Amino acid sequence: MSGSNPRVAIVTGGSRGIGREVVTRLAADGLAVVVGYAGNKDKAEEAADAVRQAGGRAVAVRADVADENAVTALFDTAEEEFGGVDVVAHVAGKMVLQPLVDFDLAVLDDMHRTNIRGTLVVAQQAARRLRPGGALITFSSSIVVQATPAYGPYAASKGAVEALTLILARELRGRDVTVNAVAPGPTVTDLFLEGRDQATIDRLASLAPLERLGTPADLAGVVSFLAGAEGHWINGQIIRVNGGAI
Template sequence: MTPKVAIVTGGSRGIGRAIVTRLAADGFAVVVGYAGRKDRADEAVAAVEAEGGQAVAVQADVGDEHAVSALFDAAETTFGGIDVVAHAAGKMILTPVADLALTDLDTLYHTNIRGTFAVAQQAARRLRPGGSLIMFSTSVVGLAFPEYGAYTATKGAVEALTLILARELRGHDVTVNTIAPGPTATDLFLDGKDEQTIARLAAQPPLQRLGTPEDIAHVAAFLASPEGHWVDGQILRANGGII
C-alpha cells in the first residue's frame, strides 16, 4: 500500500520531532523539515527508519517562499503527494514590549507569520483531498504572560488565519486547524527559565505538570487522522486545563 505523506516543519526537535515520530508510527512517510540542524534532522530520519518507517530530511527556511516550495516539491518527488502538513517551526524571543528591539520583532515575523503564510499557501495548493493542515499558536495568547508580547502577537496572527483559510478551502476536503499548546517541556520553552519559574508554570494547570512534546503530538495525530477530519477551522488549546 502507498503510505500517506506528511511534511513536518521544525521536525528536528521538540514538538515537531515528537510529531515526526508519532505520524511515522501511524504509517505516514514523513518529510522532516529543518532550518539549520542537519544532524538533528538526520537523527529523526534514522529513528523513523530504525522502526521500519520512511522519512527524509529537507532543509528549508520557512520564511523563504522559494525554499518552502522546494520542500513541498521534495515531498511530492520522493513520496508522490502530500496528505498532512504539520507546521511546527517557530521562534520565540521574550522581552518586555518597552525593551523590544524591532530587529527581534522582524525575526519573529519572518518565521512565525511570514513562514506560516508561506507554508499555508503551499499546503492550500497541494494537499490531497482528505488532507489536513495543522498550524501552531500558543495558549499564552489567552494567558497574556509578561514578556511574551512580540511572540504572542505573531501567534495571534496564526489564530486569525485559521478559520479564514478553512473557509477558503471549502470544497477541497482539506481541514485547517491550529494547536495552541500550554507550557510544554521543550528546549524552546525551558531555555532561560530558572527552576522556580518552571515549577510555578508546571503547577498552574489542574493536571499539575508541564505538557510533553508527546502530549501535543497525540493531538496532531488526531487531527491528521480520519477520526479528526470533522474538526475544521478550530484553535485547540492543549494545555492541561490552564485556561
C-alpha cells in the same frame, strides 16, 4: 492506504522538541514523513534515520519556512519522494520574550518573519497541494489568551497564526481539507528549560489543574488525531492543549 503507498506528511521544525515528537508519531501512524528543518541538519537526519530504522519512510529537507522558494522545494521533495502531500504539521517558530516597551524592532521583524510570513508561506503551499482528505495543522500558543507580560510581540505573531488558520479553513471550502491550529501551553522541551530556574518551572507546572507541564507526546497525539480520519470533522478550530492552564 497500503504500506507501499502511504499517506505523506511534512513536518516543519521536525529536528527537535515538539516537531521531533510529531515526526515520530506520524511515522508510527504509517505516514511517510518529510522532516523540515532550518539549520540543525544532524538532528533532522537523526529524526529521519530513526523513522527508517523503525521500518518507516522519511527524508530530511532544509527549508527556511519564510522563504517561498525553499518551501516550494520542500513540497516538491515530498511529491517526488513519496507521491504527494496529505498532512502538513507546521511546528517551526521563534519565541523572543521581552516587555514591549524595550523590544528591539529588528528582533520583532525577524520573529514575525518566521512566525507570520513563515506560516503564510507554508499554508500557501499546503492550500495548493494537499490531497483530498488532507490536513494542515498550524501551531499557535495558549499565551494568546493567557496574556502574560513579556510575551506581547510573540503572542501577537501567534494571534496572526490563528487568524490565518481560521480564514484558510473557510477558503478551502469544497477541497475536503481541514485547517486547524494547536496551541500548546508550557511544554517540556530543551528550549523551554533553557534559562529557566526550577522555581519558574514549578510555577508554570502549577498553572494547569492537572498540575504538570505538557510533554511533546501530548501535542503529537493531538496532531495525530487531527491528521487522521477520526479527526477530520474538526475544522477551523484552535485547540488549546495546555491541561486547562488558562
